[in-house]
Amino acid sequence: MTKIAIIGSGFIGRAWAITFARAGFDVALADQAQGAPEAALGYIDGVLPSLAENGLLNGESPAAVRARLSAAPSYAAALDGAVHAQENAPEVLDVKRALFAELDRLAAPDTVLASSTSAILPSAFSEDLKGRARVCVCHPINPPYLIPAVEVVPAPWTSGETMTRAADLMRAAGQAPIVMKTELDGFVMNRMQGALLEEAFRLVAEGYASVEDIDVGIREGLALRWSFMGPFETIDLNAPGGVADYAARYQQIYERISPSQWHRVDWNGPVMEQVLAERRARLPQEQLAERQVWRDRRLMALAAHKRKAAADIGA
Template sequence: MQLVLPDVTLKLKALQEANLLKGQTADQILSRISTSNLLSETLSGAIYAQECVPESLEMKAKVFKDLDEKAEVHTILASSTSSIPASRFTESLTHRSRCIVAHPINPPHIVPLVEIVPSPWTDPSVVSKTRSIMTEVGNAPIVLKKEVLGFAQNRLQYALLAEAMRLVEDGVLSPGDVDTAVMHGLAARWSFMGPFQTIDLNAPKGVGDYCSRYLGGIYNVLKEEDNSRQFSQETVLKIEEHQRSLYPQSDIPLATKWRDARLMALATHHVQTQQIDEALFPKK
């Protein structure tokens, strides 16, 4: 467990340099972190535990069995799974009502969204407590009202990714132009407002006006889209070749650092513009 501390230290120092630690220092936060190789010791006195093992149903089932046996009865047991519903690995547990999914988005120390996904037997108080904890630590939690495969974030992401792959496979756009279309078009707005607010502001009288104007054209486009299509290896290789023309595979760790730096700059910008948001749209 000691191996993780250097990486945590680097990430905290970077957040500190970007003024994203809310008045605390990296050293103050590090002083509150301890490690142990014993699960029972790690869980002692815990009000909340987050499982972060690889995306394997068998592994998650084993880990949650151990957690359920060793954690105190009041401890919330949350999984970081990105797509496996909690009902698939918690059904047989003695205290399954305290189990829930709290799926963070990569990189989780910078991107604030957390998807909270209860199973059919998760206690409602566990849902509300998990949401409160996520809010208190600075995340932006959303709560799914029922389990769906892939949850919400991946379903939204995969819908866009499927059309991006289609545009390349059908010879409509190059991989580079697909990225440009998203970066300098959709993402320019989506970095601070969602799709519904986007369409609300794209018609003089809001969402209803937008739908009355454009739904016919939207339906015509959707009829041409085939979400069941499996993409060819040739398309995957074409996209891979484009990415490797930008940087070699060996430089992916460096590109990941660049991504994190850009995300921290965006997070800093969001903090700085929060006063503008609150002035225009005061909380009710």
């Protein structure tokens, strides 16, 4: 049985553990904080039945998936026999550097060392490692057991074999890898999301629309197509002659709009008072946790629907 080491068993680590165990891998969770792996397993025990109810355990029982998960007493024990280590430490560069130095020392030479970082370039914490060619980023959208996209990002010295192995493992785990050709600040998903958020804050700050109207535009508009198509496929299907026809018809609109988007507003400036007031009017602070549970249940239902639609209609 192929073994995966989860290094850091907090919010992201426990989600990765579910993802890999569901796909049939043996998963060992390790953490420097005593009791953290056991706490993660307790959390997972509460999630697996809901995934089973939504048909998201690949036809297996929660008990069968849970049997593949274990708490390791040390990083060395978790790494013993692992083909892939998924690191989930805090987003602090010095922490990453120290941890990857330890992982590089402890792991077998052919173990891929991947970070879940969403903001730190892999070159920043792998440059001085003896085994730096086997280090990459595998950055998920959380939780990966419900959202399959994952960015696979190389440092300049990451080997092609490492990138291939990491991407193949993600596919085997049911994920959809975005295989980047070189590292870039923000990777792909945060840059795309950031562009949308920048415009959303501008539209609110400059008085063009309310917070809820912006959310409606995405929730009830663009996101309906984007939930099963990307932006390039969307425009390829939105003009009679395809993507080139779309560009010929509509590029002038975006070219005209673009100069008005070359400035930004401070998200924590005066606009935050309006955003916060409107959001708290719709969702009081004390109901955030409850709404997060609602979000995850909706994501489960959407993931189940997408699987069924792909089988019935085609991906």
